[in-house]
Amino acid sequence: MSEQWTTLAPWLFSSVVLVLLLVQTVISQLQIRTLRSQLKSRCDSLGRELHASGSGNIGMGHRVVACERKLHELATTVDEMRQNDPLRISYDEASRLVELGADIDDLMNTCGISRPEAELVSALRRKQVA
Numbered sequence: 001m002s003e004q005w006t007t008l009a010p011w012l013f014s015s016v017v018l019v020l021l022l023v024q025t026v027i028s029q030l031q032i033r034t035l036r037s038q039l040k041s042r043c044d045s046l047g048r049e050l051h052a053s054g055s056g057n058i059g060m061g062h063r064v065v066a067c068e069r070k071l072h073e074l075a076t077t078v079d080e081m082r083q084n085d086p087l088r089i090s091y092d093e094a095s096r097l098v099e100l101g102a103d104i105d106d107l108m109n110t111c112g113i114s115r116p117e118a119e120l121v122s123a124l125r126r127k128q129v130a
Contacts, residue, residue, distance in 0.1 A: 091121060098125040 090111040097107055098121060107118035 091117075094118065094121040095125050098122050 090113055094102075094107045094111045094113060094117075097110060102110070104115065104118045104122055107113060107121060108115060111118075113121070
């Protein structure tokens with residue numbers, strides 16, 4: 001019997017190792033399937049989040065462009081208002097008249113500005129020249 005056991009022992013040991021390897025392979029395959037499923041689920045979730053984020057960014061970009069347009073329109077309107085402001089024209093005219101030697105009363109009568117305004121324009125213009 002001892003001789004039979006020594007002959008069968010390597011075969012028996014090999015069979016046990018082979019069965020254990022097969023069990024390990026099956027367990028590994030199940031784990032791989034589970035991990036693949038989790039990975040696919042996570043990739044799908046991240047894809048949806050990325051799409052939502054991208055869509056939000058595109059919408060935000062459109063809003064920024066619209067705000068830039070409005071800002072440009074408002075800046076243009078303000079510039080036009082400044083250029084067409086009758087008071088500004090009066091001050092420019094008053095400054096030019098001061099250069100030509102007009103006194104405060106001339107500024108008040110010609111430009112339609114008050115005495116303090118005429119004095120201020122005259123003082124500022126003289127200061128610029130000095």
